[in-house]
Amino acid sequence: MTKFKVLLFLLLAFFQAKAEDGYDLWLRYKPVDNVSLKAEYVQALKAYSAATDKSPTIQVAVDELSIAIKGLLGVELKSADQVGEQTLVLGTSASSPYIASLKLQKSLDPLGDEGYMITTKKGNVIIAANTDIGVLYGTFHFLRLLQTQQSIKKLNITSTPNVKLRVLNHWDNLDRTVERGYAGFSLWDWHRLPGYIDPRYIDYARANASIGINGTVLTNVNANALVLTPAYLEKVKVLANVFRPYGLKVYLTARFSAPIEIGGLKTADPLNTEVQQWWKDKADEIYNMIPDFGGFLVKANSEGQPGPQNYGRTHADGANMMAAALKPHGGVVMWRAFVYSNEEPDDRAKQAYNDFKPLDGKFDDNVLVQVKNGAIDFQPREPFHPLFGAMPKTPMMMEFQITQEYLGQGTHLAYLSPMYKECLDADTYAKGKGSTVAKVVDGSLNNHRLTGIAGVSNIGTERNWTGHLFGQSNWYAFGRLAWSHGLSSEEIAKEWIRMTFSNQEDVINPITNIMMASHEAVVSYMTPFGLHHIMGWGHHYGPGPWIANKHRADWTSVYYHKADKNGIGFDRTASGSNAVAQYFPEVASKFGSLEECPEKFLLWFHHVPWTYKMKSGKELWNAMCYEYQHGVEEVENMQQKWQSLENEIDAGRFEQVKSFLKIQKKEAEWWRDACLLYFQTFSGKPIPEDIPKASQTLEYYEGLTFPFAPGN
């Protein structure tokens, strides 16, 4: 067996290096194995027609088509001398005389700057849009049809994005470490820019364009002002040039104190005219180099970052100052609502609302307020943030986390689309029933045209981009939902699986099952019933419910779970912090009622006795024990399902996921054992006999340290 393992390892090494290693993401373009569909595709795609004088974006679309058709169908896609039948025509009415001749403009008008249509006309497939980038998006959609083996006989598709700014946030530092990054280090090789363009930048842009992401914030929200100096802007410019054909705009994080740190001023007071002029000059300098620069993302007065409150000014004063500098150039400010006051609040969950709600109506029209999905911090499960719906005059930009800071980091399989959807589909009741978070974010509830959604990236230097292969599905799902939040998580999963693994049902189904159950599994073995923020201190790796006595209470675990002899949970009803009152009445009364509150949020809003009878009939303590155990069992199920695919999936990707599932299983048990032993010191009740005994003592778990856990 040893020999065979060695042999296997060697081959695996080659296989990973040479064959499938995840680098190609969902753009693998492997041969279509369905014979009749392949024939249909080949028949329909004899040639293509695009403008002869191609813009860089149209050139990119044609290149992608050529590579894809060669891979999928094994044929060269030729340029048509003229449009006959079975020609793929792509372009705008302006660039393609043939498309102009089809007189589609009435149908094209509503598609705006980024939408597209894919339609069959006179035996030809037409990909048409009002802009080149619309054509590129349509091209990727068309290729997705082939990759997922859909018929292309009678196409009649139109698509427009729900949200205008669909942006990745990279928490990447200038030294290439990535805050909360678990996929290696930053893609941006700042030191060798501007002289060296890593080809990976192009594949990054391709991947984003393929799912409609149109912006990237290159730098960490915990910002370094140096990125705004000329030497770094030269580097940013090169990235912007590389990304431009793919419709991907570059944004930077702006450190509020930059005028002091790199500008030589004595203050960063937003009402100081020198400061205002400094930002205006800086914006002019940037746009002179990068005419389509997107704008600034700002974290101010939070976790030690400087901000307008340092000068007795409001967040609106700070945001508007930057907005005024960017406005002449068409740039925007994305101002984060994730704030921490210097004082310890009675309830951390209430702070963003308290700070921002009074400012509604005070922000300039090129400012978005960027709000995390929940009021604490990217927990495995949070109720939606009460700011959604609470600031009708202000564009509210959603901030999701794609990287898995609190969700198993680099090795846990957790498909996050259900988590995103749970938030987007939540009803704020801001304007009565049906006022979903999605309608707040897409601007339809309050008629905002400037809308946005951000995802904190899980991308790094690892060969497969996201460290865990299934991290790719979260990047993918984020992009797809940002474009079209009505898609279901299962639809998105199946698209991704078809493109990433196989179009065979016996592969699609088990992987869909794995993915759809995965997020709930993590919640169960980490933070069931609304528990939150009980991870290891600082790095957030592994369980740390015992974390206490840190320099601020709201960075400890005991602050959040409030376990005692009587029970567990944070009373956020009127008898406690009354955070529920930040929601609209219908929501507040539901969350505030012990009986009506969904059990998944129970301990988020209520301090509940250990003996409380759950809907299952079990007492809370026992229910919690079984829920932790259930999480572990769900990982075992995922392992079994994955194992069944051994002969269906290439060895390189199969083995890596298998290794990670094994780690996940071990860590799920660690979470279960550490949390139950710890909470047992309060409940004083036995852990049910049919739950496996912890392999170590509570003291052992409490003593574990991870000084080099990544992402910290």
Added chain:
Amino acid sequence: MTKFKVLLFLLLAFFQAKAEDGYDLWLRYKPVDNVSLKAEYVQALKAYSAATDKSPTIQVAVDELSIAIKGLLGVELKSADQVGEQTLVLGTSASSPYIASLKLQKSLDPLGDEGYMITTKKGNVIIAANTDIGVLYGTFHFLRLLQTQQSIKKLNITSTPNVKLRVLNHWDNLDRTVERGYAGFSLWDWHRLPGYIDPRYIDYARANASIGINGTVLTNVNANALVLTPAYLEKVKVLANVFRPYGLKVYLTARFSAPIEIGGLKTADPLNTEVQQWWKDKADEIYNMIPDFGGFLVKANSEGQPGPQNYGRTHADGANMMAAALKPHGGVVMWRAFVYSNEEPDDRAKQAYNDFKPLDGKFDDNVLVQVKNGAIDFQPREPFHPLFGAMPKTPMMMEFQITQEYLGQGTHLAYLSPMYKECLDADTYAKGKGSTVAKVVDGSLNNHRLTGIAGVSNIGTERNWTGHLFGQSNWYAFGRLAWSHGLSSEEIAKEWIRMTFSNQEDVINPITNIMMASHEAVVSYMTPFGLHHIMGWGHHYGPGPWIANKHRADWTSVYYHKADKNGIGFDRTASGSNAVAQYFPEVASKFGSLEECPEKFLLWFHHVPWTYKMKSGKELWNAMCYEYQHGVEEVENMQQKWQSLENEIDAGRFEQVKSFLKIQKKEAEWWRDACLLYFQTFSGKPIPEDIPKASQTLEYYEGLTFPFAPGN
């Protein structure tokens, strides 16, 4: 074996399809394009014969042969039922009855534990050795013959290594940063070990085995004691298991104060019995997990690292304490002579000699003293270290730098074999003429059987391993010279070029020219005529001859170049620091004489007037100006030669090298302009008219800062 075939098939299918990105190093196994040679090879390699009960190492050899033969010749290498003609037979007399029947033992005996023979017997190619690892080394040698298109008709090769320990030193930290690393981050994914084995670990081991490297120190010499804790040793064990079949032993750096930091002791005094016991227990613990653990590399009492001198003990006391702990298990201590006292010396170059020479004869027999090639610190050019030859009773281990800390870091093409050879071939005169450094290191001068050579690795997470593609040639050359220091730099370069690029003369010749001129070019545009240590402060990126007033003088540039109105250079003759006296008389008198001292070392040993007449007839100032300019022109030549290969080399690798050469050109000009403007403030003389004017002022160059330069 079905799985083997399936994997192999898939592997090879992808092998040709994917673009070249440098990942495959010199093990590309591209098809042999010489028709007659290919026929010869196919004819000779009908089948192979190896032991049926294969050891992991023999299995690895057979796997490598199979992959290589398939790639090179497009045929499957079959296992022979019995040895007929045209069979490749590999093994030892013990494992192969056929080899035993050839009665080769008399020829095999002198080959020792690692040597091998490759010989033609009765129409068969025989790869025979005394050990399995010898067979693996022989296999890689045989494959190199095919890769470089040598005839294999009548083989009669024997080979044994000159040096016993051929070791890479990774200055890798536990957070994955790499001190002086310019190829991304550390290969060792500590956080996901032991659960996840990155297949790259195997390819790393393969590459090392292919050039005879038999040891790897995983951690930085600026050590963290945590790597000696059980949690990390579990991770180290997994790496050792992966590397073992490839003959690659694992070593760790041992932090001298570990007994305090992780052992809970109050002291790390090497004469304290508790401390001694702690190290014995630690060694027992390690060997219990890793039976073939190599031993410790130690940096003590240098640049702030703790050491025996903290307790009034000597380096020998410290080394011997660890040696005693390792000795029962067969481990060694590699004790570095690169020391910095806390006091500022009159001449930094003299310190290692002063500290270590008196200790000769005091070290236990499993200690090697590891000495950098020169007495300062991996400068572009240094005279050989005076310790070589000065400690006849002690094994002197060579420490070369493969990573290019002072040699252009991540973007300059500098083939370092000529630099290694210059040192190895230098004559110490320790026992009269012909007492070369190589003879000191290989033990032949003083009859040492324990011998070693270390290279500070340039390997990281970048796709092509070394960041710069030509960095691979330095890894390769280090391994080849460690095995066989008699090889010429040009031979090694040509081998590498044939395997890395092509066997066509019109590719080999220009690349050989580029490589052979490259190190001298760097010396010319950075530190001509023996200048040294004038790089940017801390990160050592770019020129910094103006560095002064730091907290210790011997970390400044002015300390080393000593430029003033009268001249430039460090007087190390009897009228100065008299460092020359550390050399044996023949060398001391040559270096100490202004007339006899080679001009390449002139300013290393002498303070020379600006008007001094050089051998060229030019005055020193003018000669220096033209030498800097010559360096720039050499880079231009390299650019032109590389450009001529555009159609001969795949686009991916061609373009990357081209980009880096462009950066190198720009930086060579930066070095020239900054250094000449700065030194001109002392010489007061004009820069010759025919040298291009600096594009910026001296103040500009002095004001440049690089807070995020990598490797720092």
